[in-house]
Each structure stands twice: as structure tokens, then as C-alpha cells.
Amino acid sequence: MSTPRVTALLVVHDGAAWLPEVVASITSQSRGADQILAIDTGSLDSSAKLLKGARIPTVTLDRATSFGAAIQYGISQLPPAISGSDEWLWILHDDCALDPRALEELTSAIADRPNIVMAGPKLLGWHDRTHLLEVGISIATNGSRWTGLEANEYDQGQHDENREVLSVSTAGALIRRDVFEELGGFDSNLELFRDDVDFGWRVHAAGHSVLVVTSAIGFHAQAASSERRGIDIAGAPLHRPLLLDRRNAAYVLLANSSWWKLPLLILQLLGGSFVRSIGYLFAKLPGYASDEILAIATLLIHPGELLNARKIRKSQRLVTSGIVAKFIPSRWTQIRGGVNNILEDFRTRIFPEENIEALPSFSELDINEDEEILAPSSTNSWRIFFTRPLVIASTFLLVVTFGWTRHRWGSISGGALAVSPSGTSDIWKFFVESWHEVGMGSNIAAPAWILFVGIGSLITFGNVSAFISLFFIAAPFLALWSSQRYVSKHTSSPILTAAAALLYAMSPISISAINGGHLGVAVLIILLPILLSTFGQWREIENRSIRNLYAISLFFWVVETFNPALLILLIAGSLYFIAVDYIAAARNYRDPLFLRRLARRAIVLFTPIILALPTSLTFIVHPSRLLVEIGIMQAGGGGNIALLANPGGAGSLPWWSISPITLLLIVTYFSTARARTYATYGIGILLTGALLAALQVSGNGTSNRDYVYSGAFISIATVLAVTASVIMFDDVRSRLESSHFNYQHIAVASVILISAFYSVTSSVWVFSAGAASPVQRHSDSVLPAFLAVEEDAKTLVIRGVEDSQHGALAYYIARGGEITLGQPDVAIENTPLITKAVEGLIDNTGVGSSKIFAAYGIKYIFVKSPTQQELIQTIDGLGGFNRASSTDAGIVWKVNQPTGRAIYSDFSGKSTVLPIALGAVTSPGPGTITLTESYSRGWQALADGVRLERSKSEYGLPEFKVFKSGEVVFLHDGTSRRAWLSLFLIALVTSIVMALPAGRTRRELSDSEVS
């Protein structure tokens, strides 16, 4: 075979920064080009001068000339190709330097491969020459440029192997001239970017192949795509690189793919652009976001270009375009690559510095290879692992948890924890709906915390009960993990860290929260150490970035949705700091520093409040609601036990298991200044919590007033106590050794003794009695099966409940099943009429109770076992109720009067129950239809599309006047809910965008990051 003749075509456009090295690399090739021609597209810098200095023949074109056109013009300046000659074009960029052996390797690689008409080098970074940029290229079905490499992959020769690829970059590509001319060169519609992929695709379709030659190396600065120079090409819309790149990517896919693939490709391109544009918006890069959308739009509004391109390709095609399928990454590969990138990004953010120093490090110089070979394989690493204090603490916790949770493997409920809904979809539905079928119905907005439960349930594939069980089992471990990360910042002692973390994970508040089903407090206990680690320099808030403040506010909002009581601390803390700022500003409210601080404090204060709308509005009207925790009201144990940092109440540790938390706070209060700072805050918050714990409030869905569960305050006091004690103990040994026997020795000894006593008593208690706490696995239902299946039937459930002091009878209206997560938060109290009617069942005065129950649509009375015989006899004796069943589960009476969800009354007063289907009833004639739901202005009834007049019935229910027979449709107007949701979403997205780190344009990336 004859020696190939190589013509180098160097395209130059403002490339003075790279050109000297590029020219040097070209001229120093071990196998030089047979001729060289530079095409300068109107460079404004010194490129032309440099070329002239290098004595490279140069032609100059207009500045708006595209890359393909420049090449085409360069070829036109060459002598015509001699038929049958082996002539090759070596395409060179002005920002790509070649290894001296590059051309030699390229030509030798193609020497025995007649099918190869295009070959390119392995491309490494210009600045970081170990950074692997490309080893052949392809295109993903979403338009991404696909290299098959990891981000910033280090070149260790791992990809070194000549192989056929879809295409190679035009930078340093060797292309057979006859084929290039035969195929018409680069597509004139691809002024810049993706012309290489397109050409490679066409080469394959024409029956040829493309080869990447990894022994040939180029160093590419990627100046255009990394926005190191402007895009001056005439056809480039808006001269934006990303826009041009995306547009050309779509063009390549749509012009070269088979017809039948086009619909899916278009959808994928549109979807991908949409998702990426949202991502860019979150990264605060609206320009890139618009590029994504415009790229597809500019392409689709000119279908003629595409049709023409497909026509040309059809004429040139020798084999099917599907021949390139093997080079196109599969969807699974694309997804895997995307996920890997996300995880890698996440990992580098979470662990910014790989914890290499934590591992034993060896200098290679120290290794004696002989010793290494002769030494027996060591198991020390396992021994070291299991003797780590944190591992010991975790193991201890694991053993305790094994006994502690033995009744919690399954669907759990009890205490403050309602039953889990059947699936995540129920949670989404509950969150967005404007009317909740709880009791007599409620239009209270669903709390935001339910969203996080829904999101968390995705871990268990939408199984909410599995997630809740898992969470309550894992909660001590998560608390251990988060606290040890936090505490380790205050001490270098792993033993102290592990002991403190274990104390926190097994603290009275932690045990109480888990045993009592206090989901919010359990979440707080886990997140609190993370939240606290973001504090510091709070006084000099102006030193914090806005992004940081939004991030903290968002985090606080998450915690606050689970613990409304934290708003008290937020408001009090904000007011305190604002007052301090004001005084520091010499009471000058116009002081710039004061205003700057005020603006920042306002972000922290108002962001969670705005995000919590409209729930936060109820706190203004009813401030006592701040003291009500989420879920079912579960009373605390009062103020006295709260002083021991134990919230008390069902599931809490008994008082005799003396908690060391308060003692720790007191002792550390007299310790070092740093420890005292934490102790002071801790004591203040503990005392506040104790004060609040002595108050009584009505909880969700109950008229009972009970002791406040001040878990949030005690949690904070606990973490502060642990922190203060860690700081104190960190250097206590040296201090005690260096001092005479004094009160400090006694204090430290008593702390250690009480902590040891507590660790024993608390562990034994949770292992034994603690396992029988309110939160348990329940497989049975509240209602008998036949009541649960009857839709729209309300059942008044009466049963004994244990409150904080003694058992009592309680009732509520069931709508076919148990109360599920979130529902207690929206439940409203029953009307006085219902309450009176229920009381009548007990005190034997309820002769008219059945009539009232029927008016409210209550069809059944269910007294759940164990029953009180007197109550049974009273209901039996009252009249108006027929026994429907009497089983071990309890006794059911059916209300004697007809009732249902919609009750029709004609003008003579005769009532009929209307069967309701899909929210519609058929009115038999003129009269009034009463809906047995709580009154709400959202209730509407439509007859023939006309809205019926709504009024409030004597029982406080919505009733509608109908004037003729026909279908009447009921609906609850969710406009207001939708408005709140919209506001929430806007506030949430804005906050997230503000909290996220701003993305950088490619122009802003450093050279080493780009290439």
C-alpha cells in the first residue's frame, strides 16, 4: 500500500492563546504533514501574525464563517485529489496541541485498515494533561455528548486500545479526502459542535468505519464549548454555545435516526431539555435554562432543514443508519451513568475530603516487600474495628434495640402515632385535598410534615407503615450517628464521643419519643445535632451568605413542621438578637449594619413561617397550638419530671431511672467558659420546657386538656447538656490531676456514677417494661369488618382510653377505618350537639340521641371491648338503637332512624336518605338536601350546572335548596387550598433555589476544571 499523503488543515479563530504550542506540535511531528494550510476565520487577536511567523500558508475568511465552511474552503484551495491516491485530511483546531507522534500513530493505525476513513487521537486536557477528555465520542438519545468516561477521569491508560467508534472529535482527526468530499464534508447546518458526530454517523452509514487511535494523543482546550472564546458564526442563534450545542445535538439525532425512532426521540429530547432547564433554574443559570428550551424550539420551527438533511443522508446511505446502534449508549447505560454522576457529586459534597488520613497511611518507602510477603495475614483490622468505641456503642445499642423493638416489627401505631396509610399515594392525596373525611369532616390544611413521611416512604417503595416501623427502629441509631458527628467536633477523644452519642441516643427524651410515638420529636432528636452544627457566629449574621441563611431556614422549616413548638424559640431568639443588634447600633435603626443584620434575621424568621402557611396563621389566632405536637395528643408527665429532662407520659422512663442530663447541665454550668455557654442555654431551655410542661392544652381531635409534651425543649436541653459535658470532660482529667481534692472531683464523680446508674436502669427498663410501650405492632382493626366496608357510613366509636392519670371513656366518629397519619392534625372537635347526644348515652338522658346522630349521618354506635355493662344497659334502655352485633370486639347498635350522607327533606318535612354515587344524588323533587358534613363555605351543590343556594341547617350542616327533581352534584371547592398550595410551592422553590449553590457558567469554570 502506498504511503498516505496527509494535508493538515488548521482552522484558527482568535486562538492566539494556544496557537504557539499548537503550531509547535504540528511542526515537531515525527511524521510530518505533507502540506499544511491554515484557515483563519477573521481572528482579531494575534493569531494571523503567529501563523505568518510560523510560515504556515494561511487563507483568511470572514469572521462569521463556520467550522465546516472553513474546512470546505481549505479543501477548495488544495489541488484536486488524484483519483486512486491515498490522500488524507488532518483536521486541526487552534486549541488542540498534538503529541509529536500523533500523526505517525494515526497513519500507522489506518495503514492496514481500508475500511477506516476517519481516525482520531485520544484527547486529554490542555491544562490537566492527565484528564481524559475523549476516547472516541457518541451521542446519547437525549442529545448529550457521550464519551463513556467518568467526570474528570484520570488517564492511566485504562482505555488504551484502538477501536472502532461512532466518531472522533475533529480536533486532530484524520479523514480520507475522497470520502470526505463524497459525503459533502461537514453538514453546513452544523456550524459548530456535533459536526464530528454527525460526520461519523454518515461515515458508518456509507459503509465505512471510524477509529480512535489511543496511542495518538492530543491536548484539547475546548475553547469554544467552554466559552473561552465567543461564537461569531453567522448561523449560531444568539451566539450561545450551549444553545448551539443542544440544537445541533437534536439535529444530528433527528437527521440520522430511522423514521420510526423519531417520535420517541422527540419526546426524549423535549423531556430532557425540560428537566435540564429546571435543573439550570435551580442552579440559578436561567440563560442555560432558556438555551435548553430554545435549542429544541429553533430546530422544530424549521422542519425543512431536517427534511432536507434526511434526504441527503438517504442518498448517501449504503447501509442502514441503525448500524451505529452499537455505538449509541443504551438507556440503561445512560441512566446508570447519570446516577453515578449524581452519587459522585453527592459524595464529594458530603465528604469533601476523602478521609484518607483516617486510614493507616504508609509511605511506599517504608514498605519492606520481603516483610510484607513473609508476614502472616493479619486480622488486626477487624479487631481494631470492633474495639472502636463507636462500634462498641453501636453494638450495645443494637443489643438493647433487639429487645426494645420486639413488639414493633410490623405496622405500628399507638401513643401519639396514628396508623400508617396504605400507600404513599394516600399521603399525596391527603396533602392536596381540600376536604378531609375525618370525623364530621375538616377543611383544615394538611400539615407539611406528612410530605416528608411520603418522601421517606419511597425508601420502602411506597410502603408507609414499613417506613414508619423502620424509622422508629432505626431512630436510636440515627441519633447516635448524628450526635457523634456533632460531638466529634468538640473533642478528639473517640471514647468520649461514643459515650456522649450513646447517652444522647438513649436519653430519656429519645426513649420517650420512640416509645410514645412522638414522630416529630424523634425527627428532631436525629436532626438537632446537624442543625446545631450550622450555628455559630449567629450574632455576626452579616458574615453569613444569603444562601447559607436560606439553607438554614429551609432546614429549620423541616424540623419545625414536625415540631411547631420550635417556632417559639425561633421567634424569641430572633427578637432577642434583633434587640441586641439594635443596641449595638446605638439604637439607630438606620444603621447600615443593623439593617443588613435585620434583613438576614428576617430571612431566617420568616422563611419557615411563610413555608408553614396557612398552619402558621393558626398559631397567631391560637398561640396555644404551638404547644401541641403533631399527631395524636399524648400528654407529658408535668413540670416536675420535666425538670429531670424527662418529658414523662406514657412510654417515658420512670422517674427513678434518674436522668443525668440535668446534673450534667448543672455541673457544666460551673465548668469552663465554653462548656458554660452551652450549659446556660441548656438550663434556660430546660426550665422553659418544664414551665410549659406544667401547662395543659387541648390536642388534636380531642376536647381533653392535658399536660404539654415539651419534648422539643427537652431535646435541645439534652443535646446542649451532652455537648457541654463533652467539652468539660475533654480536659477534665488533666485539670483534676493538677488540682487538690475539691468540689469538682465530687461533681465529676457524681456525674459518672449517675450516668452509669442511668445507663443500667434505662437499658434494663427499655429491654423489659419499655418494650410494652404505647407504640406497638397492631394487626387488628378498630372497627368490625362489616362496618369498615360500608362506605359513607359514620360510626360513633366509644371506648375506654388511658390518659395520663386514669382511664376514661372517649368517643370519636369513624369513617370506615382507623385514623391515619396526618388526620389527627386536621381533625376538629365535634359539635356540642353531638357531644350532648353522646353524654346522653351515658347519663341515661339521651332519649333524643338517636335523632341527633341520624341528623349528622351517624349510622352506627360501636362500644369497643372491654365494655362497661352499665353503658351497654343504658344504651339498650334508651331506645332509638337496635343491636346489630355483639362480639368479642364490642357491641354495635344501628341508629333506628334512616340516615346517610345526603338527606332530602320535602317542604312538608318528610325526610328521605338519598343514595350518593360519585358525589351526586338524585333529588326526588323540590325541597332541601342536607349534606351530613361539617359546614364549610367550600361546599357547593350544582343542579343542571347551576349553583344551589347554600345555608346552614339547624344542626350546623350545609343544606341546599332544590327546586325540581334531578341530579345534584356535590363538591368541595378547593380553590383556597390550591391557592395555598401554589403559594407554598412558590415559596419552597424560591427558598430551595436561594439555598442551592449557584451553578457556574462554563466561562466561570477554571481552566483546570475544563480541560
Add this chain to the structure above:
Amino acid sequence: MKIRALQLLVAFVAVALFTNVISITTKSNRYSESYPAVVCPPNQVGQSSLISLTSPSMQIRKTGTSTMAFKDARSRGYAGSSQATVIDAQSVTPLMWQARTGEWAGGATCLAPVTSQWFVGATADVTSKGTLTLVNSGLGKALIAVTVFTENGAQADQLFAVKANSFTSIQLATLAPGSHSLAIHVLPQTGRVNAFLTDERGRGLQALGGDTVNSQENPAKNLVIPAIPQQTGKKSSLPHTLRILIPGDVGAQINVEIRSTDGTFSPSGIDGMMIPAGKVIDLPLDVIMESGKFALRISSERPFVASVFTKTNSLGKSDFLWSTPAPQLEKGTFAVTGLAPLLIFSGDKIEVNIDLTSIQGKKRSISLRGSDIATYQLSDRIRSFTITKRSDQTYGAALITSKSGFGYAPLVIGSTLTRTSIPRSNIRVLIP
């Protein structure tokens, strides 16, 4: 540092004081406290009755009427009618005297509705004219399961429906035709139910006597029948019969002990006897007690029910009486206007203080002390007596005598104070 310590101490003490002060507010649970109304049985045709009350203003109503309103009794000796009488007697337990004039008489304690009643007594043979009366004093329909045990064993449950505020009487002969020995278990499934058993016997036109059989609530392993009359002064004493039933599946041995002023002993032939399960057994109790009355203590390894049948003669006419077990004596007031009962207490060590109230309202206290058995005859001027103090393991009953015959009423509190919490709205009820 001392200042810091002082500050800390003050803060903790202040908070502790404050929390305890505001915690003084008591729990807001509310309770409904009431004495359920007691029910006295209706009269059968030809019967008359007298219900002893403590006050003419005591509230009464009758079943079978449309009104549920109570009204004043207007008399301390209220004459019963053909309808059951519902009395809002509060803490007072009315005793009732029921008679078929010249033929028989019987005493009964008016009780609030109970969930289970056992009647041990009566017969369903050819002489039987007795009835089981089921009273539903509530406003809802009552469903009542009746199980009849005979000398041959238990019969299948029979279910009776009784309309609201009404009663139904069932002839014993139809319940277990031909059976000589009956024990009946009445188990209301729904409703406010009281049951009454009248054992009335005759052969043709000849009246053989009758009595009301009082009920006991549940079988027990130890029972005391505090008052069994023994007519003395005759050449031979009239016989007694102990009727006993072990309702379970396994029989058991019984131990019987007679207590009287003549001494305490175990009757031979009965004590230690093996009783089969499920069958009503009549055991002759041939004892002659000179003192004229005695108590019986029966124990067994298995829960059982029992009563003692006593033949009597009144003015030459044959009559009989059923003495039934009484629960431990409780403090309470019994209305006995016009009855002049003989109170009999039984126990190892009897210490009972009684306040007597005469018809004129005068009060007098008496104190009874003794062992095994103690009696006190109330005069006919006494309208009520109140047990103010009683020793443990003491049981009591009243024996009443009239021209028509003898009667027996165990001293059972008719209506106890019921304390039920008024339910509060609490969504917690909807979690398992």
C-alpha cells in the same frame, strides 16, 4: 461562682414552685353518677303485692305504659300491679311482699337490671303453676337467653324477645315440661332486663303453696344461705331440701356446714357428697334445729348455685319457701314498711350496726354482735333499716311471716352507685 450557684438555685426553685402551683388544676374528666332504677316484679292474676318504700315521694313508674316519666309513689307501702314497677329508689333497696291471699306469700328484693341471673328453685311438673317473668324496663327491644337446667341436665338455650318497656311471663311447665327440679339461667343479650321467678304449685284446685325465688348473679365456689326457717313445736320438723347445680362440665364434691344457735355442724350424708355437673340435684336436708332458723354454708371446688327448699305450715295451710344465697352484706338502706321482717345474719364473727327508722321518722341504732348466727326482729313500726357497719364475711337475709305464708328476701343492695365517665371527644379511640 457563689452568685452563679445562687442564680441557678433560684431559677430551679422558682420553676419548680411555679409548675407545681399551676399543676394544682385538677383533671377535667367528668363523671355521671347515678343509682339505676330498681325493678319489682308484676303481679300475676290473683296475686297482690306490697312494695316497701321509705318515702311517699319516692319516684315510680310502671312498664307497659307510653310514658317514661316517674311520679310520686304517694305511699310507703306501694301496692304492686299487673305491670312491673320501676322505682327510682336511689340508695334504698325496696323489699317486696307478694302473696296469693290465703294460699302463699313470698318476699323479694327489688333489683336494678343485672347482666346474669340464676334461679335455683321451682318445678315444672304437673303441680307447677309457676312463671318466669322477664321484664324489659328499657326503651329498646330486649333479647334474653334462658337456659333451663333440670334433673336430667341442661336444655338448649331459648331466646325471648321482649318489647321495650314491657314484660313477658312464661309458664314453667312450658319451659321444661315434666321436670321436677329446675334451675334457670337468664342471660340478657340486649336490653335493661330483670327476671323474676315465682314457684307456685297446686294439685287440681288444691293449693300447695308458693314463693318467689330470689336470684343470684353468678355461680361461686362458696355460698352462704343466711336464713333457713325451721318450724318448731311440732312433733316432727318439716323437711328441707338442698337444691344444687354445678353448671360447668366437671362435677365436684361439696362441703356443707350448718350454722345455728344450736351449734355448727356438717350434716351427714350431704357433706362431702359428689355432685355431677350440669344436673340439678335435690338433696334432703333432714335436720331439726330447735332454734327455729339456721344458716347454711356450702363450698365446692367448682362454681355452683344452690338454694334450700323449706316446707312450712301457716294456719294449717301448706306452703313452702326458697332460701337463696346472699352476697356479703354491704352498707345500705332497706325499705321494710309494714313487713316486720326477722333479720338473720350469718358469719364467723358478726358485728353489724343498724340504724332503724320508724314510720314517724324516729331513728334508733342497734348493734348486733355474735358468732355463726345472729337475729333481730324488726317491729312493724319500722319503715327502713340501714346497715351502717358490718363485719367481713357476714351475710344477711330477712324472713317475713304473714297469714298467707312465709317469705324470704336476701339482703342484697338493689342498686349501687354507678360512676361512669362522661366520654370526651378524643380521636385516640380510632387507633387499634
